Amino acid sequence: MRDLSRDTRFLSINTATLRRERPLAEVVSALARAGIPGIGPWREQIQAIGIKAAVKLIGDHGLAVSGISRAGVFTAKGRAGLQDVLDDNRRAVDEAAGIGARCLVLIGGGLMPGSRDIADARALFAEGLAALLPHARAAHLPLAIEPLHPMYAADRACINTLAQANDLCDALGEGVGVVVDVYHTWWDPGLEHEIARAGARRILAFHLSDWLVPTTDLLLDRGMMGDGVIDLKRIRGWVEAAGFEGMCEVEIFSQRDWWQRSMEEVLRTSVERYKSVC
């Protein structure tokens, strides 16, 4: 297992941790000042300045892009709207490839509009993913399926376990992998097994935050590493035992707490906790 306590070389910050409406230029320079070498931006931030400017900005500061958030959501407009959603996903692939990202993060999308059929939503996600894959392969851009916590199954993500994501990878072959996010997966009795099953080739990203007790909001109350109950070192141990050598990306949606603080404080704390409790 890697020793994270000595430096920040494997640390990346997902920009949602600093509120994703913040301009990319502000975030990039704050990361550089804090000595953090990785960034996981959101598409809106890249689109706001254009890919060319974003590439220059990130390159000038010597940052690595651990992943782009976020695409997938193939269920959003139902079966009839899949082509629309696929068009947007192809643009996301181009953005992610253009910016030299390690992967494009895909989430499932919830139930189709007006539907209660989660099996059908899952089938449509698989269909969308298969349809997107040739474009991503041509762009040499890995697609990373991120299973989200089952509490998001209805309205955000019908892919809820690493087992589902691995099954999709089995079915589709090269060019598609997974994100292991501790927040979404820590409770899963099959987690260790599914991480080993994914292996180094498939684990494209590893996301950090913590589960707070109590959790006061289903979406926006994630904790800073160390403030919650997730056994972070254990899960990282499994991921690294599988061969993962990539960055640890901090992704914290925290309206009541961390989003109220300065970027500098959030980054300083992220570095401290990364070195001590992750």
Added chain:
Amino acid sequence: MRDLSRDTRFLSINTATLRRERPLAEVVSALARAGIPGIGPWREQIQAIGIKAAVKLIGDHGLAVSGISRAGVFTAKGRAGLQDVLDDNRRAVDEAAGIGARCLVLIGGGLMPGSRDIADARALFAEGLAALLPHARAAHLPLAIEPLHPMYAADRACINTLAQANDLCDALGEGVGVVVDVYHTWWDPGLEHEIARAGARRILAFHLSDWLVPTTDLLLDRGMMGDGVIDLKRIRGWVEAAGFEGMCEVEIFSQRDWWQRSMEEVLRTSVERYKSVC
């Protein structure tokens, strides 16, 4: 699949739906007035009047007891406190047996105090369950493991999937079964398979409510059947295809909505929805 539209003969109401601090006598007479034949009371309500009075009350109104809530929680006081928790569980078995309940509902309990080790919590639950089982067998009282939604893994229940519950049943043999609660399990890609695996002998209770979009509170914002996104008839179909012939128990924790309404309104709506959308 049974036709529920014609009468209420398989309908039971978990008393939490009517706020569990309400005296049992009030609830029992409201159920009888509404023509509902089943009840799932909480231990506090029975303890408040004593088993003998509770038996008479329920018997005088001709109600069947579809289950007693709630025991288990073997992790609550850590490994050192297991005997204490077991003592209380044995009292719960006696209460449930004394009242003629179909089963005693057990939940996992969350992480042990101060611990981040969910595997250890799960191991302690298994240990507690095995230690309780002889007493339950002697009382001829089936123990029903209720997996709770993964969002409760930290603070309420380390048993989060029907697969885990089935594994425990496999390991322990006679006298232990499961509760299938649609709220906790609807998202599970393995649900149909695990319901079939459980089979008629093991499925001791079937709980109804609905998943609201949005859900505004992790604990107290369950929906009335039909107001959410769960495909209730499909899940009941799986449960009945497995051979389940028991009652459908409505269990809705709803602070902002149904707990603000009169018992009569809640029961009238429960009956309507039971007949139409379940």
